[in-house]
Amino acid sequence: MLVLDPEQCLPECSEELKQAAWNCVKAVSAAEALVLLQKYELRVAIAFISDTNQTALAKEIAIIQAEYPSLHWIAVTDSALEQHCSWLSAANFVDYYHRPFDWNRFADTLGHAWGMAQLTPSKGGKGPAKVLTTIKGEHPLLQQLRQRLHKFSQSDETVLLSGETGSGKGLCAKTLHSLSKRHEGPFITVNCGALPTGLIHSTLFGHEKGAFTDADKRYIGHLEQAHGGTLFLDEIADLPLDLQVNLLHFLDDKHIMRIGGNAPIKVDCRLLFASHQDLEAAIDEGRFREDLYHRINVLRLHVPSLRQYSDEVMLLAEQFLLEHSDNCTQFHFSDEARCAMKHYNWPGNVRELRNRIRRAMVLTDDCIITAQLLGLDSLTANRTSQDLARCRAEHEAEVLLKAISDHKHNISAAARSLNISRATFYRLLKKCQIKVP
Incomplete structure (x- = not known):
């Protein structure tokens, strides 16, 4: 009860x-x-x-x-x-x-x-x-999001999720799966930007034993692993053009061919896609196939940023606080922390909110979560009036520079530490105007 x-x-x-x-x-x-x-x-x-x-x-x-x-x-x-x-x-x-x-x-x-x-x-x-596992709240944008999730979950068509980094696209993908008729099947998530260069095709489609050097046993790819369930391809814009062709063929005929195989294999899985990039711009730049874009953009779902429903931030914060608490410890937000969270812009969206709360729960000595422990005591005063894009660029630059420093200017190792491809890492360096020797 x-x-x-x-x-x-x-x-x-x-x-x-x-x-x-x-x-x-x-x-x-x-x-x-x-x-x-x-x-x-x-x-x-x-x-x-x-x-x-x-x-x-x-x-x-x-x-x-x-x-x-x-x-x-x-x-x-x-x-x-x-x-x-x-x-x-x-x-x-x-x-x-x-x-x-x-x-x-x-x-x-x-x-x-x-x-x-x-x-x-x-x-x-x-x-x-299992009725709902996504972002909770009564804001009209969240109500509309939940309504579409319920509606889209009843279909087997592909869904393209858009929205800023950290806004909850992965959580929405899980919700689509859990509400669908495939909920008892596997849910496989693949970050296309983190797939190892040279092994992307094998990772997605699988390979037979002896298909290439070091292929000492058969490998079942992510598409085949998702048979009977759902495959979520995150950051789809980072998928190389040659693999985009193969993916398009799979969407058309629902068959795969393992590397080194001699017979097509029928795979029954639903595909969900997500990207924080502008795919239309990627098409204009020649980085993304237009025919694949139209094939995956059957159902479109935009996940709003946290600042668009900032009135719900405390409901989410209390939810995260409880999720990460044990049964013996009762954490509380100070009044200062509540004020800081309500006035902060949250450039990292829901992911940033959750991570700041988890860090504060580790650091606190008296179970009281303060603005200082959340790292918002100075940010609230200094950043609320700053341009959001500049805040994000500064944060990305800090992360990139730290990764480069930690790995002694080994770009490949730095990219792997951030779970992104080397190409994505260089693109972010260019965006943040960081020059490396």
Whole structure:
């Protein structure tokens, strides 16, 4: 049973619930509840509602119900039901109860909710946990993103995901797979920019034993590994032109030929593609095939940047904080940290938010996440008025220079350390106007 208890009312009834054989998990917010619902199969929920928290709690419950519609709710109130808003109705709750507790009566209320839950089929596994795994929030852009993910997941057509680096394209690809009829099959991710030069064809399509030097055994390529499931090709713009031709042929006939093989192999997998680059510009520059672009751009999904829905940053932050916490440690954001996160531009998007929080959780000594630990104490004041492109360029230049220094100007090694190709590394050097000997 889930207990949504933002005002910490649970201690007064926790022991009685245990004695009645109810296993309870507690949440103080929607973000915390959603993480718990992904971990446990819960069918009944209690919401502690007061005159002071009802407005905020209505939004929290709506967020949870949107993703877990089969959860059966009981409203526990301080006063008469009629004194609360109209949202507190049978459409949202199967029963309600007024404090103080009469445990015999409350046991009947809990039993009613449990009985109703048994009459409602659970949506597989841990309830509706697989209904949504992407970025949570109520901003219209995120609502539209979720709607399209649900719609696109019902098709087997290719999807091209666009958006800035770190915006969550990989997470959206996983969501498309988990919501699809292929969800029990494999989900294979390939970063095209990090594929080893000279072995790209073998990595994707596979090879037979003895097909070339060092091919001492058969290798099943990523396309074949994804049979029955989904293959996600990230940074597709970094795929060499000759491999783009082979990929186009596979999309047309769904057959592959391993290097050294003598018979085509039929592969049944769905392909998802992503790129933070402008593919239309890449076509004009001769770096990307126009026919392949039109073949993969059947369904288009743009993932918004974090600054476009910055009002949701704290919901995401609380979610990440809970995801990376253990059961014994309760981390909290300081007021200064909350203010800093709300006013920061987040050039690295959701990935930067998550990574800053994880680093701060390691560094803190008292479980309080401060703006200083997040690295936002000076950035908030100095960077909010800067041009976003310049911020990103400065960050990229720092990363490139550090990689070059760490690997003693060995460009190949520096590129491998960043999981990108040598060609991509040189392109970034040119973009950041960094000259290397």
